[in-house]
Each structure stands twice: as structure tokens, then as C-alpha cells.
Amino acid sequence: MHKILWFLSVTYFLATSATETTFEKNGITFKKDEDGDYVLSTHEILVLQPGSIADVEDMETLYLIDEDFTDIQPGTFQNLPNLKKLIITMNKVPKIKTGIFNCLTNLTRLDLSANRISHIDSNAFDNMTSLQNINLSDNRFTSVDIHWFLLTPSLTMINLGYNELTEIPGNIFSNVKSTVPSILLFDGNHIAKVDKDAFKGLKVVSTLSLDFNKLKTLNGDFLRGLEIDVLSLKNNTIECVDEKYFAAVFVANSTDISDNHWTGTCLTAIETWAKEHNKVVKCDS
Ligand SMILES: *[C@@H]1O[C@H](CO)[C@@H](O)[C@H](O)[C@H]1NC(C)=O
Numbered sequence: 589m590h591k592i593l594w595f596l597s598v599t600y601f602l603a604t605s606a607t608e609t610t611f612e613k614n615g616i617t618f619k620k621d622e623d624g625d626y627v628l629s630t631h632e633i634l635v636l637q638p639g640s641i642a643d644v645e646d647m648e649t650l651y652l653i654d655e656d657f658t659d660i661q662p663g664t665f666q667n668l669p670n671l672k673k674l675i676i677t678m679n680k681v682p683k684i685k686t687g688i689f690n691c692l693t694n695l696t697r698l699d700l701s702a703n704r705i706s707h708i709d710s711n712a713f714d715n716m717t718s719l720q721n722i723n724l725s726d727n728r729f730t731s732v733d734i735h736w737f738l739l740t741p742s743l744t745m746i747n748l749g750y751n752e753l754t755e756i757p758g759n760i761f762s763n764v765k766s767t768v769p770s771i772l773l774f775d776g777n778h779i780a781k782v783d784k785d786a787f788k789g790l791k792v793v794s795t796l797s798l799d800f801n802k803l804k805t806l807n808g809d810f811l812r813g814l815e816i817d818v819l820s821l822k823n824n825t826i827e828c829v830d831e832k833y834f835a836a837v838f839v840a841n842s843t844d845i846s847d848n849h850w851t852g853t854c855l856t857a858i859e860t861w862a863k864e865h866n867k868v869v870k871c872d873s
């Protein structure tokens with residue numbers, strides 16, 4: 589029996605890729621390829637402990653996907669000088685503590701989507717000065733802490749979709765200094781309120797998406813000062829926007845207002861206004 593398993597695993601490695609090798613550190617085994625991509629191949633770990641992933645010079649991307657982790661302890665990741673991308677999706681992590689990611693000052697992408705996160709410490713992402721892309725979608729937090737993104741100046745892509753947010757507070761991105769247009773995704777929450785200073789500090793936004801939320805009306809106050817390419821407001825419960833706010837609400841090159849509760853007269857007024865002002869406003873139903 590053991591011989592058969594041994595034989596199968598050897599053929600598996602030969603069959604997968606000639607350039608893929610295994611790597612072991614602290615009793616944890618990874619598959620690694622020539623590009624510095626590491627994939628965990630020890631599967632019985634539930635808690636990532638201090639130092640459990642440490643001192644790997646050539647690790648550039650680490651995939652920790654679908655492992656059933658229930659906790660990541662502060663200090664788990666140490667001395668990984670070339671780590672740029674860390675993907676910890678489809679696990680069962682309920683809480684993100686300070687001290688897990690702060691030392692990863694070269695990391696550009698952090699994906700914590702599809703976990704069970706209901707709490708993130710205020711300082712959890714402090715000092716991640718290279719972080720451009722953070723994906724927190726498909727978790728369970730009910731509010732955004734205004735401190736989360738105050739010491740992550742390079743962010744350009746922020747996905748907070750499919751959580752249980754009811755509002756977007758003010759000044760959450762006020763220290764973001766990136767000159768690349770931002771992508772901000774808030775889809776699939778229960779957002780009924782967006783603070784007038786929610787996006788203060790940002791200038792150019794390529795996509796702001798608020799689809800599948802509970803917005804009832806808009807006056808454009810939170811869009812002030814933004815240059816937006818695509819604004820998406822699909823599947824909210826907006827019945828109308830007061831005509832005096834049209835210029836403030838339809839600021840984007842293209843705005844998708846499909847699947848709301850528009851009244852016929854309001855929709856006609858918006859269409860007329862959009863034509864006159866050379867704006868694209870899409871409404872499929
Ligand atoms: C970041 O990268 C630089 C150069 O690639 C390296 O010298 C430095 O140790 C890295 N920093 C961390 C905290 O890993």
C-alpha cells in the first residue's frame with residue numbers, strides 16, 4: 589500500500605511540471621516554481637503560528653488557499669524580503685490582528701477574500717507602504733474602521749464588497765497618495781449612507797462600484813472633487829435624484845443606474861439631461 593502511494597506521488601510530481609519542486613521549512617511543505625510562486629502542500633494546519641513562514645529569500649508569491657485556517661497569529665510571516673503577493677482566500681479566519689502583516693513592507697497585493705472575517709484591528713495594515721491591492725471581499729465585517737487605510741499610501745485597488753457594511757464613513761482614504769486611478773468596490777453590502785467625505789483625498793477613480801446596496805437617494809456630495817470614469821449604482825433602491833443634483837451625481841464618464849426603483853418621469857429627465865451634457869447614463873431596466 590505504502591509503495592503504491594509513493595509511486596503515485598512520484599509520478600504526480602513528474603507529471604505536474606518539470607520546473608516545480610518541493611520546499612520544506614519548519615515542518616511545512618510547499619510546492620514552488622521558478623517564478624518564486626509558493627503553494628502550501630501541507631494541508632492539516634489550522635493555526636498559522638509565529639515564525640511558521642519565515643526566512644525564505646526567493647518567495648515572491650504565496651498561495652494559502654482553501655486550507656481551513658481558523659487563525660493567523662501575529663509574527664506568522666517573518667523575513668520574506670521578496671514577498672510581493674500574499675493570497676489567503678477561502679479559509680475560516682474570523683479576525684485579523686495587528687502584527688500579522690505590518691512587517692511586509694514590500695507586499696503589493698494582499699487577498700483575504702472569502703474568509704469569515706468579522707473584525708480587523710485598527711492597526712492591522714499599518715506601515716504596509718507598498719500595498720497597492722487589498723481584497724477583503726466576501727467576509728463578515730459590519731463597519732469600516734477609519735484607521736485601516738491611513739498608513740497604506742500606495743493603495744489603488746480596494747475591494748470591500750460582499751460584507752455587511754451599512755455605511756461608508758468619512759476620510760477612510762485621506763492618506764492614500766497613489767497617482768494611479770483607484771478602483772473602489774463596495775458591491776453587495778447593505779450600504780444606505782455614504783459620508784460626504786468618504787472618498788476625500790482621492791482624485792482620479794477608474795471605477796467606483798456600489799452595486800447591490802440599499803441607496804435610496806443621492807445628492808452627489810460624496811463625489812465632489814472626483815474625476816470618475818465608471819460609476820456603478822446597479823440594484824439599489826433609488827426612485828429619483830432631484831434635478832438640481834444631476835450635475836453632481838452624474839459626474840462620471842459613464843454611470844450605470846440599472847435595476848433601481850426609478851419613476852418614469854425621473855428617468856426621462858435624467859436621459860434628457862445626460863444627452864444635453866454628453867454623459868453616458870445606462871439604464872437597462
Ligand atoms: C524589501 O526589499 C528590499 C530590496 O528588495 C530588501 O532589501 C528589504 O529587506 C525588503 N524589506 C523587507 C521588510 O522585507
Ligand SMILES: *[C@@H]1O[C@H](CO)[C@@H](O)[C@H](O)[C@H]1NC(C)=O
Pocket residue numbers: 677701702723725726745747
Ligand atoms: C477579490 O476576491 C473575490 C472573491 O474571492 C474575487 O472574486 C475577486 O476576483 C478578487 N479580486 C479582486 C481584484 O477584487
Ligand SMILES: *[C@@H]1O[C@H](CO)[C@@H](O)[C@H](O)[C@H]1NC(C)=O
Pocket residue numbers: 686687690691711714715
Ligand atoms: C509602524 O511603524 C512605526 C514607525 O517605525 C512603529 O513605531 C509602529 O510600531 C509600526 N506599527 C505597527 C503596527 O507595526
Ligand SMILES: *[C@@H]1O[C@H](CO)[C@@H](O)[C@H](O)[C@H]1NC(C)=O
Pocket residue numbers: 792793794815816817841
Ligand atoms: C473620461 O473620458 C475622457 C475621454 O475619453 C478621458 O480622457 C478621461 O481620462 C476619462 N476620465 C477618467 C477618470 O478616466
Ligand SMILES: *[C@@H]1O[C@H](CO)[C@@H](O)[C@H](O)[C@H]1NC(C)=O
Pocket residue numbers: 823847848
Ligand atoms: C436586481 O434588481 C432587479 C430589478 O429590481 C431584480 O429583479 C433582481 O432580482 C435584482 N437582483 C438581485 C441579485 O438582487
